[in-house]
Amino acid sequence: MKTSRLFRLLGGLCLAVLTAASTAFAFEGKVDMTLTNGPKDKDPMAMSYRMKGEKMRMDFGGADSSSKKKKKKNDAAGAMIMDFKKKEMTMxxxxxxxxxVRELPELKPEDTKRKKGDEEFKPTGRKEKIAGVEAEEYVGKADGRIVEVWVTKEMGRYVSQQGAEGKGGWEAFMEKENMFPLRTITRKKVGGPEESRMEVTAIDRSKQDGKLFEPPSDYTKMEMPNMGDMLKGLIPGR
Structure with missing residues (x-):
């Protein structure tokens, strides 16, 4: 997956920023997923999320950075750790x-409001097990795209990395309804080809080591640069 595609998908699909109103996760464990940029994308991006108490960790690339598994040449080498209680994100x-380390933004009531042109997400009645978890499909329109989301309430609340201005309608819907997406598909129109897909591939409910939610002891703290410089250091080739 090219870097530009990675950023477009991360902008709409990842769980990178928590809100001050968030509470402890009901779920503890690890969630693996893949992100693809349409059916012709031959280089899907693998991601994993770990949740424990009031903390979440996201690793992206071919393997999470806590794993000894070898990463591919173009894989991103890094992770994000979010702390509800401290209202901090550590990269x-x-x-x-x-x-x-950076502060997490507050979630305001207006952040969950639909934008002009968005259509309310409604259940279709379709249900399916995804990675062993019962999911229900909702379909709506956000940012000019048809969005199909398969959701569950077993995993806790979904929170977007975007601020109020950058947040899509489907993301606000997830946050408001305390739902977690197990599969998300975007299309230009109803019945059209897929533009992007996020799908959970595995769910591990084992207890997580608290050390995974802290910077390694041999890492040095940096002062926060602008976002562009930060991403250059995080994503190879950016």
């Missing part, structure tokens, strides 16, 4: 053995 840059 790990594995190649440099460094980390950065």
């Amino acid at each position: 790990l840059i594995d190649e440099e053995k460094m980390y950065m």
Whole structure:
């Protein structure tokens, strides 16, 4: 998956920023998923999420940075750790053995309002097990695209990395309804080809080591640069 595609998908699909109103996760464990940019995408991006108490960790690339599994050449080398209680996000840059910390934004009531042109998400009645979890399909329109989301309430609340201005209608819907997406598909029109797909592939409900939610002891703290410089250091080739 090209870097530009990665950013477009991350912008709409990842769980990278928690809100001050969030509470402890009902779910503890690890969730693996893949992101693809349409059916012709031959290089899907693998991601994993770990949740424990009031903390969440996201690793992206061919393997999470806590794993000894070898990453592919173009895989992103890093992770994000979010702390509900401290209202902080910590970004790990594995190649440099460094980390950065930033504040998490507050979720305001207007953040969950639909934008002009968005259509309310409604259940279709279709249900399916995804990665062993019962999911229900909702379909709506957000940012000019048809969005099909298969959701569950077993996994806790979905929270987007976007601020109020960048947040899509489907993301606000997930947050408001305390739902977690197990599959998300976007299309230009009803029945059209897929533009992007996020799908959970495995769910591990085992207890997580608390050390995974802290910067490694041999990492050095960096002062926060602008977002562009931060991403250059995080994503190879950016």
